[in-house]
Amino acid sequence: MKDCGHEEEHAYSAARAKLNMPNEETLFSLAAAFKTISEPSRLKILFALRQGEMCVYHITEAVGGTQSAVSHQLRVLREGHIIKARRDGQNIVYSLADAHVVALLALACEHLNCNF
Amino acid sequence: MKDCGHEEEHAYSAARAKLNMPNEETLFSLAAAFKTISEPSRLKILFALRQGEMCVYHITEAVGGTQSAVSHQLRVLREGHIIKARRDGQNIVYSLADAHVVALLALACEHLNCNF
DNA sequence: TTATTATATGAATAAGTGTTCATATAATAT
DNA sequence: ATATTATATGAACACTTATTCATATAATAA
Numbered sequence: 001m002k003d004c005g006h007e008e009e010h011a012y013s014a015a016r017a018k019l020n021m022p023n024e025e026t027l028f029s030l031a032a033a034f035k036t037i038s039e040p041s042r043l044k045i046l047f048a049l050r051q052g053e054m055c056v057y058h059i060t061e062a063v064g065g066t067q068s069a070v071s072h073q074l075r076v077l078r079e080g081h082i083i084k085a086r087r088d089g090q091n092i093v094y095s096l097a098d099a100h101v102v103a104l105l106a107l108a109c110e111h112l113n114c115n116f
Numbered sequence: 117m118k119d120c121g122h123e124e125e126h127a128y129s130a131a132r133a134k135l136n137m138p139n140e141e142t143l144f145s146l147a148a149a150f151k152t153i154s155e156p157s158r159l160k161i162l163f164a165l166r167q168g169e170m171c172v173y174h175i176t177e178a179v180g181g182t183q184s185a186v187s188h189q190l191r192v193l194r195e196g197h198i199i200k201a202r203r204d205g206q207n208i209v210y211s212l213a214d215a216h217v218v219a220l221l222a223l224a225c226e227h228l229n230c231n232f
Numbered sequence: 233t234t235a236t237t238a239t240a241t242g243a244a245t246a247a248g249t250g251t252t253c254a255t256a257t258a259a260t261a262t
Numbered sequence: 263a264t265a266t267t268a269t270a271t272g273a274a275c276a277c278t279t280a281t282t283c284a285t286a287t288a289a290t291a292a
Contacts, residue, residue: 009168010168010169010170010171010173010174011174013164013167013168013169013170013174013178014164014167014170014174014175014177014178016167016168017163017164017165017166017167017170017178017179018177018178020163020166020167020232021160021163021164021178021179022159022163022230022232024156026228026230026232027156027159027160027163028156029228029230030156030159030221030224030225030228030230031153031154031155031156031158031159032154033154033224033227033228034150034151034153034154034224035150035151035154037147037150038147038148038149038150038151038154039147039279039280040140040143040144040146040147041280041281042147043138043143043146043147044137044143047133047136047137047138047143048129048130048133048137049133050133050136051129051130051132051133051136052125052126052129052132053126053129054126054129054130054133055126055238055239056238056239056240057126057238057239058126058127058129058130059130061130061134062129062130062133062134062137063133063137065281066281066282066283067238067239067240068239068240068241068281068282068283068284069280069281069282071239071240071241072240072241072280072281073280074239074240075240075241076279076280087288087289089238089289089290090237090238090239090288090289090290091238091239091289092238092239092240098227100223100224100226100227101227103223104220104223104224104227105146107216107219107220107223108146108149108150108216108220109146110216111149111214111216111217111220112142112145112146112149114138114142114145114146116136116138116142151249155249155250157250157251171268171269172268172269172270173268173269181251182251182252182253183268183269183270184251184252184253184254184269184270184271185250185251185252187269187270187271188250188251188270188271189250190269190270191270191271192249192250203258203259205259205260205268206258206259206260206267206268206269207259207268207269208268208269208270
């Protein structure tokens with residue numbers, strides 16, 4: 001059952017965990033945020049946009065793949081508030097939404113010991 | 117095509133993006149890392165473990181659900197190096213792998229303006 | 233208006249994933 | 263050795279999701 005020799009400590013931790021647990025809505029939002037940036041094709045777009053804002057044509061050129069696939073991914077990123085869009089004539093120009101995004105990427109890279 | 121009035125700037129950004137793009141393997145690893153923490157049930161476990169190490173029984177008590185489901189999620193987190201396990205007699209005691217995990221959660225919370 | 237260019241999107245399909253159920257392994261107790 | 267307790271895991275099913283293809287919208291040019 002639970003007689004693990006640390007029964008009391010673990011039981012207290014479990015009790016504290018229940019008290020301090022974020023509500024379902026918060027957990028869902030957090031999960032959604034991470035899910036948004038957890039696809040190689042979308043990360044590629046984010047790394048591309050670190051070089052500066054770009055329109056869809058140039059994003060597609062930078063990351064490869066079809067315009068349609070890129071547009072679909074841009075929508076996911078936009079609706080997840082990871083990037084923002086502005087119209088400029090015939091073009092839509094995309095850019096990273098805020099500094100948190102860059103910081104998240106940096107932290108994850110650090111966790112994995114990679115240099116980006 | 118690409119005559120967006122910013123053609124030159126965007127073209128240069130695209131070129132830089134291609135040069136500085138992480139390789140596929142890095143992108144895949146990064147995506148996998150985010151994917152690992154992008155499920156409410158797994159985030160719940162991580163928030164629970166912020167209160168201290170716990171065995172499976174108490175984690176299950178803290179987060180709810182069945183022992184089997186929790187065990188499956190613990191495996192995903194463990195294989196993703198987000199948590200670590202050590203045996204203590206009959207029990208397996210889990211804890212957060214390193215400080216990066218806590219920092220990631222904090223950053224994401226900040227991004228969403230929540231208090232955890 | 234008609235044509236063209238840039239981007240977005242709906243539907244379909246294929247691949248991935250979380251939970252449940254039943255069962256297996258591993259440690260300990262009798 | 264057998265039973266019990268703690269945890270892990272394989273298979274199946276339901277659900278989600280990324281890409282492709284075809285088409286739609288929106289801005290501009292002729």
